Amino acid sequence: xxxxxxxxxxxxxxxxxxxxxxxxxxxxxxxxxxxxxxxxxxxxxxxxxxxxxxxxxxxxxxxxxxxxxxxxxxxxxxxxxxxxxxxxxxxxxxxxxxxxxxxxxxxxxxxxxxxxxxxxxxxxxxxxxxxxxxxxxxxxxxxxxxxxx
Amino acid sequence: xxxxxxxxxxxxxxxxxxxxxxxxxxxxxxxxxxxxxxxxxxxxxxxxxxxxxxxxxxxxxxxxxxxxxxxxxxxxxxxxxxxxxxxxxxxxxxxxxxxxxxxxxxxxxxxxxxxxxxxxxxxxxxxxxxxxxxxxxxxxxxxxxxxxxxxxxxxxxx
Numbered sequence: 621x622x623x624x625x626x627x628x629x630x631x632x633x634x635x636x637x638x639x640x641x642x643x644x645x646x647x648x649x650x651x652x653x654x655x656x657x658x659x660x661x662x663x664x665x666x667x668x669x670x671x672x673x674x675x676x677x678x679x680x681x682x683x684x685x686x687x688x689x690x691x692x693x694x695x696x697x698x699x700x701x702x703x704x705x706x707x708x709x710x711x712x713x714x715x716x717x718x719x720x721x722x723x724x725x726x727x728x729x730x731x732x733x734x735x736x737x738x739x740x741x742x743x744x745x746x747x748x749x750x751x752x753x754x755x756x757x758x759x760x761x762x763x764x765x766x767x768x769x
Numbered sequence: 770x771x772x773x774x775x776x777x778x779x780x781x782x783x784x785x786x787x788x789x790x791x792x793x794x795x796x797x798x799x800x801x802x803x804x805x806x807x808x809x810x811x812x813x814x815x816x817x818x819x820x821x822x823x824x825x826x827x828x829x830x831x832x833x834x835x836x837x838x839x840x841x842x843x844x845x846x847x848x849x850x851x852x853x854x855x856x857x858x859x860x861x862x863x864x865x866x867x868x869x870x871x872x873x874x875x876x877x878x879x880x881x882x883x884x885x886x887x888x889x890x891x892x893x894x895x896x897x898x899x900x901x902x903x904x905x906x907x908x909x910x911x912x913x914x915x916x917x918x919x920x921x922x923x924x925x926x927x
Contacts, residue, residue: 644925648918654800655917659808666835672812672828679894682821683812756801763797 624706636704643704650697654762656690658755661729665755668736668748677736684733691726714768718761725754774855785853792853798846803917805839808832810913814906817889817898826892863926867919874912881905 627633636642660683667675702709709715728751735744777783785791809832815821816829851858858864885902892898898906 644922648921651917651921652914655804655807656811658804659806659811661808662805663808663812663832663835666832671835672831674828675825676823679821679823679825680812682815682824686811686815686820755804759800759804760797763800764793767793 624710627703627706630703632700633703633706636700643701646697646700650694650701653690653694653697654759657687657694658759660684660687660690661725661751661755664729664732664736665748665751668732668744668751677733677739687729709765712765712768714761714764718758718765721754721758721761725751725758728754771856774859777852777855780852782849782852783855785849792850795846795850795853799843799850799920802839802841802843802846803920806836806843807839807913807917809834809836809839810909814910817902817906819897819903822895822897825894826898827890830886830890857927858923861923861926863919863922867916867923870912870915870919874909874916877905877908877912881909 636646663683664680666672667677667680728747732744732747732751735747785795812821812824812829812832813836816824816826881902885899885905888899889902
């Protein structure tokens with residue numbers, strides 16, 4: 621815990637907590653990143669479920685690049701939000717659940733894209749549904765971190 | 770006006786705070802709706818702007834239904850959130866700015882549907898979209914990004 625405390629005491633954590641517009645600014649970036657990552661995650665899931673069925677997966681490649689940019693945006697903004705209140709977040713069950721869901725959602729997303737690219741369409745729909753549920757679950761857990769102490 | 774808003778908050782539409790977990794649930798739905806909306810926009814705008822040039826435009830258009838569904842979820846949850854405390858929202862300049870951007874985004878969507886959609890449907894794979902379509906695509910990305918930012922800032926300006 622002393623490492624987390626020293627994180628919270630660092631100059632950057634103090635800046636994030638105590639400068640008027642820093643925290644809302646980072647939260648806004650985090651919301652944009654979420655919209656990009658989950659939005660594209662849902663686009664691939666819906667494509668696997670049959671929406672826009674004639675779209676070749678290879679033509680969706682640029683969206684994957686965009687999704688990874690969104691992931692980078694949210695890892696950075698998320699880390700900044702985390703170090704501002706490291707001890708609080710790390711002990712919150714909803715935060716732990718959110719992180720676990722995000723890791724799972726990312727892994728399932730990569731699996732889904734690989735399946736679609738290989739065109740082995742057997743289990744795509746089941747995997748797409750799992751992907752969908754994981755993304756929506758991560759958003760739910762993330763929102764609840766603001767309410768459950 | 771204030772009487773109307775007060776009566777709204779006392780009607781069933783304004784009952785979010787009276788229900789356990791009502792408001793967090795609405796916020797969660799609002800976020801889910803915004804992600805669905807933004808995803809639908811991104812695939813269409815990425816094609817129009819040439820970022821995903823090889824994407825076939827016509828089947829990509831079916832993702833407008835995704836965007837519309839996301840908007841419906843966000844708008845419905847948003848109306849309930851508004852009605853739970855309308856006087857607080859109408860006094861919030863960031864909320865008013867957000868609503869303005871949503872109205873502009875709505876006009877932009879009408880321009881897309883009536884002024885660009887028909888011609889876009891016949892766009893060949895790899896072909897560059899018309900410049901008015903590109904303007905619409907940039908505007909939709911800019912306006913909705915602005916809506917997300919302003920929405921997130923509402924609780925900080927009171």
